[in-house]
Amino acid sequence: xxxLEKQLRELLEKSExxxxxxxxxxxxxxxxxxxxxxxxxxxxxxxxxxxxxxINPEISERxxxxxxxxx
Amino acid sequence: MHNNSKLAExxxxxxxxxxxxxxxxxxxxxYANALKLTRNAQVAEDIVQEVFITLWEKRQxxxxxxxxxxWLFVISYNKSINILKRKxxxxxxxxxxxxxxxxxxxxxxxxxxxxxxxxxxxxxIEELSPQKRKVFELxxxxxxxxxxxxxxxxxxxxxxxxxxxxxxxxxxxxxKKHPVQQGVFLWIATASNLLxxxxxxxx
Numbered sequence: 001x002x003x004l005e006k007q008l009r010e011l012l013e014k015s016e017x018x019x020x021x022x023x024x025x026x027x028x029x030x031x032x033x034x035x036x037x038x039x040x041x042x043x044x045x046x047x048x049x050x051x052x053x054x055i056n057p058e059i060s061e062r063x064x065x066x067x068x069x070x071x
Numbered sequence: 072m073h074n075n076s077k078l079a080e081x082x083x084x085x086x087x088x089x090x091x092x093x094x095x096x097x098x099x100x101x102y103a104n105a106l107k108l109t110r111n112a113q114v115a116e117d118i119v120q121e122v123f124i125t126l127w128e129k130r131q132x133x134x135x136x137x138x139x140x141x142w143l144f145v146i147s148y149n150k151s152i153n154i155l156k157r158k159x160x161x162x163x164x165x166x167x168x169x170x171x172x173x174x175x176x177x178x179x180x181x182x183x184x185x186x187x188x189x190x191x192x193x194x195x196i197e198e199l200s201p202q203k204r205k206v207f208e209l210x211x212x213x214x215x216x217x218x219x220x221x222x223x224x225x226x227x228x229x230x231x232x233x234x235x236x237x238x239x240x241x242x243x244x245x246x247k248k249h250p251v252q253q254g255v256f257l258w259i260a261t262a263s264n265l266l267x268x269x270x271x272x273x274x
Contacts, residue, residue: 012107019166026159038148041104045144048100063120064094066233068087
């Protein structure tokens with residue numbers, strides 16, 4: 001289980017996946033519950049909570065305006 | 072958590088400031104996760120927009136006793152995973168076809184430029200987020216009005232216009248970044264535009 005999580009973390013760090021890696025990820029997503037990936041992404045979510053700079057502030061404000069503009 | 076339950080309570084009561092506070096607190100986390108999984112900044116931005124639109128639209132259903140950050144995580148995670156799966160299925164299927172048929176045959180002569188232009192355009196459309204792609208297909212390829220597309224997709228007319236504007240900007244930008252590497256002849260360009268419109272209409 002730990003090995004799988006380690007492999008997933010390594011894959012997520014890569015900017016490009018090979019054909020074989022893409023197949024492995026797809027196989028994992030289609031044939032498992034995906035708990036390991038969900039745990040990793042939950043950690044990542046917490047690390048980024050409250051951060052300001054991920055989206056360009058201009059884009060962020062535009063998105064917020066679009067959302068609230070619906071009402 | 073305590074603060075989040077207060078914010079959730081305020082959102083339930085249509086408090087826009089509470090929504091803004093939650094947005095400021097969590098949009099980066101939603102975006103970072105979506106980007107990590109989809110590997111596409113445009114798609115990640117769309118996911119942020121969709122997640123927070125859903126939050127605002129379903130504000131009456133929020134349970135203040137449950138941590139709203141968990142809800143934001145699950146919704147954004149599921150959206151990102153669905154897009155990742157679709158993308159992987161497409162690329163894996165493409166690889167299979169390539170393996171079966173050997174190299175992809177590229178037409179020669181006049182049609183070569185047209186082939187590359189259309190390939191680029193198709194790739195740009197494929198890179199759009201699912202919602203933007205649907206809006207683009209309905210409005211630009213099937214000639215539906217904003218109202219018709221909005222009804223079909225259960226979105227507001229405003230959102231349809233936003234998505235379509237975003238899609239057009241993205242496609243133009245994509246084509247600028249991926250220029251066709253051939254000498255451009257005006258008549259071929261015109262012919263390809265005409266053919267493209269023909270293909271779009273009959274698609």
